[in-house]
Amino acid sequence: MSHLATSTSDEITIPLNAWYKVAGSIRRGSIILVAGYPGAGKTTLASQFAYQGASSGEPSLYVSFVEPREDFMANALQFNMDFRPLEGRGLFRYYEALSVSDPEALGDVVEDVLSQVDSMNAKRVVIDSVTAVEQLARDPPRAREIMHSALYLGLKRRGATALLISELPVGQEASGLGPEEFIVDGIIVLRYRVVKGKLERYAEVRKMRGTNIKRSEFPIAITPRGVEIVVPPDISSMPSGVKPRRSFSLLGLRIPEGANILVAVDPSVDPLKITTLLLASSAISAGLKVVVKSFIHGPSTIRDQVSECVGEDLQGKLLVPTYEPSSMSGGELLANLFRLVEDFKPDVVIDEGNNVLLDLLDRDDYTKVIYGCLPYLATNNVVTFHIYLWPSERVFEIPLAKFYDFVISVRPVGDLLEVRLLKTWGEVLPGGSTYLKASDFTSCDFIKSNGLRPIS
Structure with missing residues (x-):
């Protein structure tokens, strides 16, 4: 108490x-x-x-x-x-x-x-x-x-x-x-x-x-x-994206502290290595504290995959909460998040498989959860990734999709993965595409150089 x-x-x-x-x-x-x-x-x-x-x-x-x-x-x-x-x-x-x-x-x-x-x-x-x-x-x-x-x-x-x-x-x-x-x-x-x-x-x-x-x-x-x-903070307390205290890089994209990113991954693609390697493992290697909440992969799978590039000692660096979202209300999910951020003080929060959570909650309640989540994390200077299994052509049907600072789609194009910017914070035009090979995810050097990491 x-x-x-x-x-x-x-x-x-x-x-x-x-x-x-x-x-x-x-x-x-x-x-x-x-x-x-x-x-x-x-x-x-x-x-x-x-x-x-x-x-x-x-x-x-x-x-x-x-x-x-x-x-x-x-x-x-x-x-x-x-x-x-x-x-x-x-x-x-x-x-x-x-x-x-x-x-x-x-x-x-x-x-x-x-x-x-x-x-x-x-x-x-x-x-x-x-x-x-x-x-x-x-x-x-x-x-x-x-x-x-x-x-x-x-x-x-x-x-x-x-x-x-x-x-x-x-x-x-x-x-x-x-x-x-x-x-x-x-x-x-x-x-x-x-x-x-x-x-x-x-x-x-x-x-x-x-x-x-x-x-x-x-x-x-x-x-x-x-x-x-469980209410979000006043929007006036959110950090400046124009003059952030620090910024991050992901595949050459500059991301200000406190930004929130929606990632729509084609349903034919398993987002596991995007979540664990390109985002979590790279960030941990750079000294950041990361929370991964997955609604489609178990905690041991997440930890094992992250450890491939950062080793087994993840104590104090990675937190993978274990709870059953199907039994929790929107208010309970937000309360858990607020307490987690208060106690662990992460730099990065990654939610994988939010489409599952959307199915488990009423759409209006889910929208309130996301609206409560994003300003709170931004106010605490946390970079947030919400990963959905969702067709790229329908990405803006996701609740509050237009509220995110960045919107990214990931889809297979032949033997490659196209990572395309659909919305870029502070830019009039959304941006271009980056193409990844399957072998990129087997190279820890590539992950550490191109994955999520601080740049200032």
């Missing part, structure tokens, strides 16, 4: 990576409603909120009407959040309210919760869930009285920043709390939809008082770090 944002005396952050990109900070003392489908990540998000607060010295109280303490603790541990040491230091308290069964007892519990806030001087409070409070109150007017007079105003007067969790039936838009949705300072809605057998998760910021909502809806993923936001 990483603590991803700092807080000031007047502001606090939702503990999600890149939250500031979509809604900035929120004011201390705000009451935020988190509504969502079952399994959408509400409790995980609320746990992150409490854990980040307690870990930074802000006493946090978690009130649950739905989950026993031991279950909560065990589930939090799955995301590397161990509340027990914080509990021992008086920075966290779990208030279990499972035994409440009637409206009178509910009123007593709410009063006791506010007393707990006072006794530990809680700065952050989670109520899980207000849906349970509403059901226990039985009478809608009584539920609103408890929600507004006791919880909302009670927490407001104490200056606590609170997350109120609300259950949202699948397909329903509103939380069902009625006027309370207008009273709270912010509303976050967590939802998902099933696409090709996978849950595509996303969050929506309905309102957030005192902040500038830059993006109202964005993909999320639930990873070992908890709930993660």
Whole structure:
């Protein structure tokens, strides 16, 4: 669990990576409603909120009407959040309210919760869930009285920043709390939809008082770090292609740092040696760190082929992630990429067989993945190659093909491979063709001299 944002005396952050990109900070003392489908990540998000607060010295109280303490603790541990040491230091308290069964007892519990806030001087409070409070109150007017007079105003007067969790039936838009949705300072809605057998998760910021909502809806993923936001960086942070810090050469083509290249390889050609030798092996030989993600070749095949020209010791030079894309949503794929770049800090990322990924995802979701991927990698000064098995005459049918800095086609012409530039960054005309022989891929000297390498 990483603590991803700092807080000031007047502001606090939702503990999600890149939250500031979509809604900035929120004011201390705000009451935020988190509504969502079952399994959408509400409790995980609320746990992150409490854990980040307690870990930074802000006493946090978690009130649950739905989950026993031991279950909560065990589930939090799955995301590397161990509340027990914080509990021992008086920075966290779990208030279990499972035994409440009637409206009178509910009123007593709410009063006791506010007393707990006072006794530990809680700065952050989670109520899980207000849906349970509403059901226990039985009478809608009584539920609103408890929600507004006791919880909302009670927490407001104490200056606590609170997350109120609300259950949202699948397909329903509103939380069902009625006027309370207008009273709270912010509303976050967590939802998902099933696409090709996978849950595509996303969050929506309905309102957030005192902040500038830059993006109202964005993909999320639930990873070992908890709930993660996966949005691309602001395009203003992308590096200059006119005056790059360094450039690279590939078959005589100058490529600026942070560029993204689409390579359409004719389906009759196996791109393995293009991926591993012309790109990865050459780059590693020149001292660059390379990531290869292949959707058509196994990790051992990639490593063995790369080692032909650079030797067996690839530790710290080559990373070949192993995961099953058919079981991952677009948000999870992006979250994995962001974490990989953050941890490994590559110079080059090569995705081989992206056409397979396109088949596994909904086309709109795939387009969002690519749009999230390319600016992020460019901002981190990573040269990116996306290799598709795709006919060259239809290359611009690939999602966001016109968004790439370079577009290259590879196709057999007799006994040769034609490598043709269809789009060249910064040039009015696309460029010409280079022809490769099969023997070129057996010469490590040719690979190191003509493959991907830095030139400045």
